[in-house]
Amino acid sequence: MCGITAYRGPTAAAGRARVALERLEYRGYDSAGIAARRADGTSLHVRTVDGVASLSGPLEARGMDATTAAIGHTRWATHGGVTEQNAHPIEDCSGRLFVVHNGIIENADVLRADLLAAGHRFATEVDSEVIVHLLEQALRPGRGLGDALAEAVRPLEGSWAIVALDTRSGALAGTAHGSPLIYADAGDGMYLASDVGAVAPMIDDFRVLEDDDVVQLDGDGLRWHRADGSSRPRGRWPVPQTALLASTGRHRDHMGNEIDEQPAVARRVIDALAPGISDGRLWRGLGLPPLDGIDHVAVLGCGTSLNAGRAIAGAFGRLGAMPTRSLIASEAGHEVWEPRTLVIAISQSGETADILRALERLPRDGGPVLALTNNASSSLARRADAVIDCLAGPEIGVAATKTFIAQVLTGVCVALSGLSTTGRVDPNLFASELRALTATPDALAAALETWRPTMTALASDFSRASGFLFLGRGGGLVYAAEGALKLKELSYRWAEHQPAGELKHGPLALVDAGTPVFVIDDGDPRLEVDIAEVTARGGRVVRIGERVLRVGGLPLHLPRRGPSWGPLETVVPLQMFARELALRLHRDVDKPRNLAKSVTVS
Known part of the structure; x- marks a missing residue:
């Protein structure tokens, strides 16, 4: 701020x-x-x-x-x-x-x-x-x-x-x-x-x-x-050496360069942390108690950091079958905390006032606090029991892009390392998760390459749209939330995210002829019915995340089975769309109105 x-x-x-x-x-x-x-x-x-x-x-x-x-x-x-x-x-x-x-x-x-x-x-x-x-x-x-x-x-x-x-x-x-x-x-x-x-x-x-x-x-x-x-x-x-890194590239705005930098950021995080996953060395190096001694995981954040926390919680919950919850930091003072709860407090700056205030209200006899931040000397880092640097480097654009990717991957590495020390995870499934993790930089790079022309064209098509709907199920929902948040921050148009199954319980009233509806596909077959409901009412569906084969000249959509933290690469086209639309509307994508990077007031 x-x-x-x-x-x-x-x-x-x-x-x-x-x-x-x-x-x-x-x-x-x-x-x-x-x-x-x-x-x-x-x-x-x-x-x-x-x-x-x-x-x-x-x-x-x-x-x-x-x-x-x-x-x-x-x-x-x-x-x-x-x-x-x-x-x-x-x-x-x-x-x-x-x-x-x-x-x-x-x-x-x-x-x-x-x-x-x-x-x-x-x-x-x-x-x-x-x-x-x-x-x-x-x-x-x-x-x-x-x-x-x-x-x-x-x-x-x-x-x-x-x-x-x-x-x-x-x-x-x-x-x-x-x-x-x-x-x-x-x-x-x-x-x-x-x-x-x-x-x-x-x-x-x-x-x-x-x-x-x-x-x-x-x-x-x-x-x-x-x-x-x-x-x-x-x-x-x-x-920190990452404080000296600067994003450069072909774009005139910082945000465009920072979006393009995400495969490199992912590689930096994975190269630094992945070697300590399988043997639990990363988890033990943080000084946290064994994960077998923790009954619950709570992620604490605001805005984009909260969305990153929800993705991280997926690794603990879907892979490790651990009870998890995601808490908005400004509302955490009303929570009743279970004993033996690991709190993962996430803040890009490490100075977010709502996070720091929430930590003050935690019960003294609760579990440990792990800080996940881009600033290892920050107030959050100094107040937590353990800290891990998300290694994103300086991010100039106020609306987070590469820090979101870095937060998710850093938290996932910690989660996988902790789970490796327990008997909670099937070895074959764990190996599959590790393969998905190490493939992330390539998946992000492919998303940049594949979606760039499409998102430029869609920004032109949707430039007059007054509002947007983002849908997802399961692991895709958090990326729908992040896509809607980016669009609001940059374009100043309303954007709402919803669990796709909730459409028929109210949000479907927002859909009219031509309404843009982005669907984040994590392979849940029930999405087909949700998409049909939107299409029947004239909504324009943009489906992100599915695999498509052509059989006899017809498109055949196949389920996309992603890792426990969901289809992370789907956030890339959503970021690109938000930026392209904002530029077309003559917004300042690096400095959106009314927003600040480090929110030090609560």
Whole structure:
């Protein structure tokens, strides 16, 4: 969601903060800004609603190269409209202090009233502005910026990652509580950022702020105040090699290149994890208890990650005959948890607020938590009992594509490895599952090759359709759900997924002459009746996943028997269709409206 960058060094601080900010654009945002201190003690402050690139001209015109400390921010609006006035960084009454903030201040209205009564002047509608005025009060003569920030956050309720700039001294200070913030020394200067990806090319390692840690960067270097009272900095994390990978290809948009990259991502995951499946080494290496000691599996996620979890649950349930359930993280607080339940918490960023809040509500005497994330140093990874990196590499497009593939395959590898240590699975069936797994990169590549022209043509045919229906049964249902979600995210047209057997219980009323209906075929013979119901009412069926032979010149549809996690390759044409339709409708496929990549508010 919102992105934070900050830099302190001998020169060009504002430019370095802007470059780092560009690497956070993938999160999605609607305004951006930078505040900096020049070497002569003067400040500059630039904000925009037109994108990070539009900051370059004003920064250069105002002496960007002469700056020695800077903070930057990309904002995804929660409190207050999308205006330049509401964009971060936000300044205090005097123009000396600036702050950037990710998260939500839940008691902002109460604090605002108190600060107004004390004589402070507010210039924005955002909850974050209370922070800079609290900091203004706390920064008394002789007090360091870090100590003042520690005092300023005491009355806050909610979540925050905050970086403050004192333009008089040139000091930076940062703190975090329920929202990510990292520190890194680049040799030629010091960085703070909400995501290591912002600074990965410039550093070798980084440190993660735990809740209520405070760091101060000034002329004396780094000062670290830990929540436990220690002044010792946290341990270093190496920059993951996948953070340096970038998707390139023939498309002008990132999403098109990331769709094309999926066979390579699948190969990376399988090459890394498959050798540890058959002997259970992958499962044991995670430090999880034996699967024979686990009675239930629950997958926890939001959006695309929840769909990936449902596919992973198929491996435990259909192959291992284990009771499973899939939980929407924002609703998990209402669940009654069985003992001896393995919770697989899935988040691409590892910072999804709904996931983190759901983990806080788990019973203490429950089972272990496995984090499946694309960020092994994230808040989710640090709070779980075990973590596995899904190895997708950076994904710039806000709507997930290659991270979905990576999540499913990573989770399936873990599931198969765990099941290999039990007597739950027939050896012949297990061998068949392994063959299907290792064939996945080729299946994805074939789907790209086979479906590309068809989906381009269908996007043209269906460009005027007001809505779409996605159907599936069994293992195909989760891919119908993901296809509908992609179409909604990218095209802004309504799209609904349904179990095909539910058509006659209500959703069939949506089908009219010409209604596009995508059917994900996992080999269930009952789909033939469902398709007939749609066709009889004039719906246009696009069937994905079946095998077709021609006998006597007539098409003969054969059942497609896929693995326990369903026909993963069917998601590829659905992604391509959503992108093609969105491009035809002149949508920004990399940055869909109203959406963010890392949703750090709940």
